[in-house]
Amino acid sequence: MRSSISLAVAALATAVFATPSTENRTIDEIYQAALNEGGVVTLWHGGDEKNQQDGLKQAFEKRFPGITLNVTVDLSKYHDGRLDEQLANNDVQVDSIILQTLHDYPRWKEEGALLNYKPQNFESIASEFQDPDGAYYGYAIFGWTTTWNTAKYNGSLGDFADALLPELKDKLILTYPNDDDAVLYAFDLVIKKLGNEWFDALVAQNPTWVRGSATPGDQLALANNSYVAAFGTGGFSGPNVNTSLPTDAPFVTWPQTAAILKDAPHPEGAKLLHNFILSDEWQFATPQWTVRTDAPANFPDIFQEPNTNVTDFLPWMLDRPNVERLRFWYEARLGTAQGLSPLEDDL
Numbered sequence: 001m002r003s004s005i006s007l008a009v010a011a012l013a014t015a016v017f018a019t020p021s022t023e024n025r026t027i028d029e030i031y032q033a034a035l036n037e038g039g040v041v042t043l044w045h046g047g048d049e050k051n052q053q054d055g056l057k058q059a060f061e062k063r064f065p066g067i068t069l070n071v072t073v074d075l076s077k078y079h080d081g082r083l084d085e086q087l088a089n090n091d092v093q094v095d096s097i098i099l100q101t102l103h104d105y106p107r108w109k110e111e112g113a114l115l116n117y118k119p120q121n122f123e124s125i126a127s128e129f130q131d132p133d134g135a136y137y138g139y140a141i142f143g144w145t146t147t148w149n150t151a152k153y154n155g156s157l158g159d160f161a162d163a164l165l166p167e168l169k170d171k172l173i174l175t176y177p178n179d180d181d182a183v184l185y186a187f188d189l190v191i192k193k194l195g196n197e198w199f200d201a202l203v204a205q206n207p208t209w210v211r212g213s214a215t216p217g218d219q220l221a222l223a224n225n226s227y228v229a230a231f232g233t234g235g236f237s238g239p240n241v242n243t244s245l246p247t248d249a250p251f252v253t254w255p256q257t258a259a260i261l262k263d264a265p266h267p268e269g270a271k272l273l274h275n276f277i278l279s280d281e282w283q284f285a286t287p288q289w290t291v292r293t294d295a296p297a298n299f300p301d302i303f304q305e306p307n308t309n310v311t312d313f314l315p316w317m318l319d320r321p322n323v324e325r326l327r328f329w330y331e332a333r334l335g336t337a338q339g340l341s342p343l344e345d346d347l
């Protein structure tokens with residue numbers, strides 16, 4: 001009797017405490033397993049334009065013929081609630097979830113919703129960005145910049161103080177801080193440094209407030225409107241558009257975080273996707289900030305970047321009472337965010 005109990009306890013301890021080892025199959029073996037499973041991966045990715053992950057879909061499907069990346073982009077704050085509904089109904093239809101709402105991941109792990117799984121290159125992810133059991137991890141560094149149309153403005157912009165230049169009156173296009181927590185965080189960082197006076201002066205500039213962090217950059221790329229610059233939101237690079245990083249207050253960066261659902265309908269497809277997005281071929285295609293610590297020498301290091309703290313967004317997001325208080329501080333000044341979801345608004 002006693003020995004069978006202790007055996008059971010030992011087995012439980014092994015099941016609970018064993019640290020899963022890193023994926024030891026080759027990418028082709030995982031690919032084969034994903035094909036055998038049906039050749040589909042359902043991904044929910046945070047974002048604010050429907051086509052934002054088309055590049056990933058095309059690259060992944062080209063690399064792995066016969067696999068479909070069934071990706072849906074929506075606001076992270078809408079995706080997470082829908083996943084919670086599926087979890088509550090034991091009806092998980094999502095394989096992989098990659099969101100900006102970093103505070104969801106520790107909770108989902110605690111609820112047993114996530115698969116502990118370490119893709120290839122997991123050891124190279126900076127420890128700050130990874131759950132030690134592999135339940136979730138950052139896969140890319142996202143952040144906000146200053147963006148302007150170079151055909152409409154000859155100088156260079158960058159600092160948050162530049163938003164107050166007289167020539168930018170009526171010509172700013174900004175994302176509502178009370179509609180996107182990462183934009184809210186941007187305004188929180190600026191006001192802590194430059195004070196409420198900065199925000200009062202910004203409102204006096206009569207900016208156009210829009211939904212979606214991609215909307216300002218998209219609009220700035222067009223010639224047929226009067227928008228000249230955006231601050232504290234998504235950037236955009238293209239003809240006639242330039243971006244730069246502010247130096248007079250901290251700017252926002254965070255590890256966009258990925259997890260596989262424990263009840264994923266296509267676990268092998270999800271593993272293939274996560275191995276791919278952490279692979280050298282995807283991570284090191286062009287020099288940019290990366291979650292990996294073994295990047296080529298010409299890659300910028302996010303931990304060396306002045307004026308941003310890439311690990312601070314998670315604790316900031318975890319403090320939901322503070323986030324709510326701040327959101328309503330802006331709502332009282334700007335009103336509620338107006339308009340359809342940025343995925344539906346044609347902007």
Ligand SMILES: *[C@@H]1O[C@H](CO)[C@@H](O)[C@H](O)[C@H]1NC(C)=O
Pocket residue numbers: 020021022023024
């Ligand atoms: C590969 O990983 C699996 C699952 O973690 C483990 O059971 C197996 O022993 C490993 N194989 C080798 C050769 O390391």
Ligand SMILES: *[C@@H]1O[C@H](CO)[C@@H](O)[C@H](O)[C@H]1NC(C)=O
Pocket residue numbers: 040042070072093
């Ligand atoms: C694609 O994803 C949606 C959920 O976003 C799901 O309802 C649908 O069944 C998925 N399609 C396939 C072929 O798995």
Ligand SMILES: *[C@@H]1O[C@H](CO)[C@@H](O)[C@H](O)[C@H]1NC(C)=O
Pocket residue numbers: 151152153154
């Ligand atoms: C930018 O500079 C060019 C050349 O000096 C000038 O022709 C143009 O009008 C300027 N544009 C603006 C928006 O000031």
Ligand SMILES: *[C@@H]1O[C@H](CO)[C@@H](O)[C@H](O)[C@H]1NC(C)=O
Pocket residue numbers: 222224
């Ligand atoms: C501005 O140009 C874009 C892209 O060419 C077009 O889709 C949009 O309808 C134009 N807007 C106006 C107000 O003309």
Ligand SMILES: *[C@@H]1O[C@H](CO)[C@@H](O)[C@H](O)[C@H]1NC(C)=O
Pocket residue numbers: 150156157158242243244
């Ligand atoms: C973008 O702005 C920077 C200054 O912030 C300047 O050095 C660079 O030449 C600009 N690039 C373009 C394409 O205008």
Ligand SMILES: *[C@@H]1O[C@H](CO)[C@@H](O)[C@H](O)[C@H]1NC(C)=O
Pocket residue numbers: 309310311312315
């Ligand atoms: C960055 O943020 C983390 C988390 O809030 C904090 O522990 C750390 O001290 C910060 N680093 C710096 C250099 O301020």
